[in-house]
Amino acid sequence: MRQPAPAARAATSSAPGTVGDVRKANLSRVLSVIAAAGDDQRLSRADIAQVSQLTKASVSSLVADLLAAGLVIEIGVHRDGERGRPSVGLVLNPARCVMGMEINVDYIAAGLVDLNGKLLAHEILPRTNHRSTASEVLGALGELSQGLQGAARAQGLMILGGGLAVPGLVNEEQFTVLQAPNLGWEGQELDVAALLPEPKTRFRLFNEANASALAQQHLMDAQDRDFLFVSGEVGIGGGLIIDGELFVGPQGHAGELGHVVIAPDGKACSCGGRGCLETVAGQEAILAAANLGSAADRISRQERMSQLCQALETGAEPAVGAVAGAGKSLGIAVASAMRLYSVSTVVFGGHFAALEQWLRPAMEAGLQAHAPSIAGQARLLCSPLGQTSALAGAARSVVGDLLEAPHLLVD
Amino acid sequence: MRQPAPAARAATSSAPGTVGDVRKANLSRVLSVIAAAGDDQRLSRADIAQVSQLTKASVSSLVADLLAAGLVIEIGVHRDGERGRPSVGLVLNPARCVMGMEINVDYIAAGLVDLNGKLLAHEILPRTNHRSTASEVLGALGELSQGLQGAARAQGLMILGGGLAVPGLVNEEQFTVLQAPNLGWEGQELDVAALLPEPKTRFRLFNEANASALAQQHLMDAQDRDFLFVSGEVGIGGGLIIDGELFVGPQGHAGELGHVVIAPDGKACSCGGRGCLETVAGQEAILAAANLGSAADRISRQERMSQLCQALETGAEPAVGAVAGAGKSLGIAVASAMRLYSVSTVVFGGHFAALEQWLRPAMEAGLQAHAPSIAGQARLLCSPLGQTSALAGAARSVVGDLLEAPHLLVD
Numbered sequence: 001m002r003q004p005a006p007a008a009r010a011a012t013s014s015a016p017g018t019v020g021d022v023r024k025a026n027l028s029r030v031l032s033v034i035a036a037a038g039d040d041q042r043l044s045r046a047d048i049a050q051v052s053q054l055t056k057a058s059v060s061s062l063v064a065d066l067l068a069a070g071l072v073i074e075i076g077v078h079r080d081g082e083r084g085r086p087s088v089g090l091v092l093n094p095a096r097c098v099m100g101m102e103i104n105v106d107y108i109a110a111g112l113v114d115l116n117g118k119l120l121a122h123e124i125l126p127r128t129n130h131r132s133t134a135s136e137v138l139g140a141l142g143e144l145s146q147g148l149q150g151a152a153r154a155q156g157l158m159i160l161g162g163g164l165a166v167p168g169l170v171n172e173e174q175f176t177v178l179q180a181p182n183l184g185w186e187g188q189e190l191d192v193a194a195l196l197p198e199p200k201t202r203f204r205l206f207n208e209a210n211a212s213a214l215a216q217q218h219l220m221d222a223q224d225r226d227f228l229f230v231s232g233e234v235g236i237g238g239g240l241i242i243d244g245e246l247f248v249g250p251q252g253h254a255g256e257l258g259h260v261v262i263a264p265d266g267k268a269c270s271c272g273g274r275g276c277l278e279t280v281a282g283q284e285a286i287l288a289a290a291n292l293g294s295a296a297d298r299i300s301r302q303e304r305m306s307q308l309c310q311a312l313e314t315g316a317e318p319a320v321g322a323v324a325g326a327g328k329s330l331g332i333a334v335a336s337a338m339r340l341y342s343v344s345t346v347v348f349g350g351h352f353a354a355l356e357q358w359l360r361p362a363m364e365a366g367l368q369a370h371a372p373s374i375a376g377q378a379r380l381l382c383s384p385l386g387q388t389s390a391l392a393g394a395a396r397s398v399v400g401d402l403l404e405a406p407h408l409l410v411d
Numbered sequence: 412m413r414q415p416a417p418a419a420r421a422a423t424s425s426a427p428g429t430v431g432d433v434r435k436a437n438l439s440r441v442l443s444v445i446a447a448a449g450d451d452q453r454l455s456r457a458d459i460a461q462v463s464q465l466t467k468a469s470v471s472s473l474v475a476d477l478l479a480a481g482l483v484i485e486i487g488v489h490r491d492g493e494r495g496r497p498s499v500g501l502v503l504n505p506a507r508c509v510m511g512m513e514i515n516v517d518y519i520a521a522g523l524v525d526l527n528g529k530l531l532a533h534e535i536l537p538r539t540n541h542r543s544t545a546s547e548v549l550g551a552l553g554e555l556s557q558g559l560q561g562a563a564r565a566q567g568l569m570i571l572g573g574g575l576a577v578p579g580l581v582n583e584e585q586f587t588v589l590q591a592p593n594l595g596w597e598g599q600e601l602d603v604a605a606l607l608p609e610p611k612t613r614f615r616l617f618n619e620a621n622a623s624a625l626a627q628q629h630l631m632d633a634q635d636r637d638f639l640f641v642s643g644e645v646g647i648g649g650g651l652i653i654d655g656e657l658f659v660g661p662q663g664h665a666g667e668l669g670h671v672v673i674a675p676d677g678k679a680c681s682c683g684g685r686g687c688l689e690t691v692a693g694q695e696a697i698l699a700a701a702n703l704g705s706a707a708d709r710i711s712r713q714e715r716m717s718q719l720c721q722a723l724e725t726g727a728e729p730a731v732g733a734v735a736g737a738g739k740s741l742g743i744a745v746a747s748a749m750r751l752y753s754v755s756t757v758v759f760g761g762h763f764a765a766l767e768q769w770l771r772p773a774m775e776a777g778l779q780a781h782a783p784s785i786a787g788q789a790r791l792l793c794s795p796l797g798q799t800s801a802l803a804g805a806a807r808s809v810v811g812d813l814l815e816a817p818h819l820l821v822d
Binding site for chain 2: 329335
């Protein structure tokens, strides 16, 4: 769990009617202590005062605000070996959640994540989004969202905010997809008003691989604070976690592994370049090399990916060769990325995880052949998250924002 | 100039005879105010108190320590429009310096840098270091250092510390070169005791490209806080500056652009891999492609590089094609690095800067062909630093350390 932030003690002035900076920091401090303890410990106000080093009076007042905002609830505590009336413990409110959503090339997805980061429910709907306008896709996603909103209401869950992940470069402040060549979107401002009902305390836009990297981080051991997440879809994305934080680089779009050049004289890429990793190891590239049709066919990509797996099971060419070729190129791109980032752990998601048994030998061979001095230290893992990774990561990030800035709900 | 650090005010305890944490922070604070003002402003103690928000009494006491440690000196101040006796100003002591050194494949170098970061003197000595043991090279560097030490003494300069840059991956704490394939060193612990006389307050080991990136940062505009420095020697290195700081990555060796794979079926590389950028765009690779001999020849690489420039001047093949090929590959590797780091400014040093007029068109074409969507925003600069970059960067880093931690000299 996250580390509690240091308590802020100094007095500062604040305008009338607003939560002052110190109180904001202390609200966050108390909430992070409650969150870090988890549901099992159910800390009392006295426990919180001790851990947070705030006075009991301050803690009582801060907890009152958090209760009023619905971020925490009181719950009876029985401690082992103690008798009598249980003291009152505090836990994160299980009836509050955030909605995560994803638009990818072949599907839309939405899910609800509680304040502990647990994915409560999700839905994935196949949809050929690259044949639709952005507003059509957002309309379909709005319908998917409404279904989950209804389910949330039926369970007494209140939705506090949301996050949306898309397979492209985004400008989060302007809610704009700068480039998503596999969707055919460029400079596309997204009208997300209809995706969630008001009031939305917080709604954010993410690159899909970055959101997935954040979801993956939730699964890693506490000491695993540095890794590259590689997302395999039609496109290939990357999200870099350095010291537990997303590294987005000076221009905000770091990690674009799919457009690392692995063959200077290779095929033309949707980005306008040539020989990018995506042209050999993206889903459509593998399917084409395996002679399993193209995106123009009426048969869906999901169906063709199933056919690919069947062919791989029987060891049939050209499927086996196509996946081996993708694996080798992936190993080469990973070698370059490991050199540039000096990172030793790489986690593969999407079809790279699904095809692991056929892809991994060639990938490891590619890495060994091109970077023998670092291949030995490489830790190459596959993510179990599948198609929920991006929506879960987007939602968890927003949960994290709310826990760090509870005054957004207290004000 | 660097921003002053915030003043530390809270009281903390400290063991008798040592400088307490608050005093350490305030020593650094006062010194950074003096350094930021520069020699022209010559701040008085009252000026320093105002800027640092410390009391005049504190400033007087802290300045006394800095004077005793020889880090600052007093100097008369005449202010425009004021009459009478000049007030006493404070500037960094111009008689203190740090020695920067470099071992590269074809030369050793050393130089003196003052507390303002100015390179006062330097010497570069051609030497075929890959044919020598590490102790032979360190012996030769020790002699070069002694020459500069004599010059420093003659000018009344005291050397406070040093930094050494080498073309390979280093473990700074253990003073070990982990891998420097172009020197033939692997796991080579360096005995640097003889390089500088005692007492050495601080002595550090750097990767050459990282040191050069730090030197380059000194030349950039204040708002240029993010760039990739590409060092071109026999090997090719990279140093990444993010938000004004060196980014070394989780394993500490980020930026190895020379081993980004640009041709999967390319030539074998000194790193044990294949098709690395270095095999096409390193100095020896270009010379071989230009039919200008090999490292085994008796004629020096420096001489052959001169021959290359002569051939380029006359437009002769295969020289022109060799440099164009290197440029194209450099453009491809830079495209991948710009994608992964999301950085838009790249600064080229070493032979890439020296060969700019012949290299740049092919490099730009390579970048445009493989990353058209980011090529337009790319800012591709050449460094004027030449062979002094690594020694100057290493020395300036150590100067920066001393200015941030003056208590090392005050204690």
